[in-house]
Amino acid sequence: MSTFENIKEGSRDGIPICLGYLAVSFAFGIQATRSGLTIFQAVLMSLTNVTSAGQFSSLDMIASHATYFEVAMVQLVINMRYLLMSCSLSQKLSPKxxxxxxxxISYGVTDEIFGVSVLRKGELKPSYSMGLIIISVFGWVLGTFLGGISGEIMPQKLISALGMAIYGMFIAIIIPESKESKPVLLVVLSAMLLSVLFTYMPVLKLVSSGFRIIIITVVISALAAFLFPIPVSDDEKDKANTKNS
Structure with missing residues (x-):
């Protein structure tokens, strides 16, 4: 398959991601302008970050004048999963x-792009990833731009209503998984409880929003990894024994 055909196929597979990103980033654009960012700053953030959870979490920190160290640490913790995704995708690339x-390719490693890329049969071609990433990032940036414009011209009541889309997005992510998995449900409830404690407890509420996210994420994920370890399959055990022998 030629380079052009790979780009074309990647672009085609990225259309559903593009449309989904358009809707989510529209809400981000509205929230970004409400937090004091200009449209250019919001678009630049989407273009250079391409991470919904990281960008949404940064808005409150920017509005509260958090330190660079806080912002950097929060982004490191929230986006650490991309390290694992990148390691997995590297196994599908030719050594050449x-x-x-x-x-x-690493620039465009997101949850959705990773899912499409890792399920692609055979070797992953950079030209395919290029098409997939370009069309997906285009939807993310365009949605941010449209949301930023809407945030400046739409009535405040309508903006507040559309801003609820952010919370709807996160609820839509956690509810299905919580119904199917008891560990996920316990993790979600524990994170909510810890967040409430940090919000209302006399001493804990003095902790800044950035460090709250870091502490809650690290503590809950560590407990979940300890209490609910993922069982190793027989195939993985056989592979490990083969390497060691």
Missing amino acids: ISLTKRLG
Whole structure:
């Protein structure tokens, strides 16, 4: 398959991601302008970050004048999963792929793009990833731009109503998984409880929003990993024994 055909196929597979990103980033654009960012700043953030959870979490920190260290640590903790995704995708790349192309692919490693890429049969071609990433990021940036414009011209009541889409998005993510998995449900409830404690407890409420996110994320994820470890399959055990022998 030629480079152009790979780009074309990647772009086609990225259309559903593009449409989903358009809706979510529209809400981000509205929230960003409400937090004091200009449209240009909001669009630049979406173009350079491409991470919904990271960008949404940064808005309150920016509005409260959090330190650079806080922002950096929060982004590191929230986006650490992309390290694992990148390691997984690297196994689908040819050893001949240059570092420049690998860095280009790493720019667009998101949950959705990773899901499409890892399920693609055979070797992952950089040209396919290029098409997939370009169309997806286009939807993310365009939605941010449209949301930013809407946040400046739409009535405040309508903006407040659309701003609820952010919470609806996160609820839509956690509810299905919580229904199917008891560990996930306990993690969600524990995180909510800890967040409430940090909000209302006399001493804990003095902790800044950035460090709250860091502490809650690290504590809950560590407890979940300890209490609910993922069982190792027989195939993985056999592979490990083969490597060690």
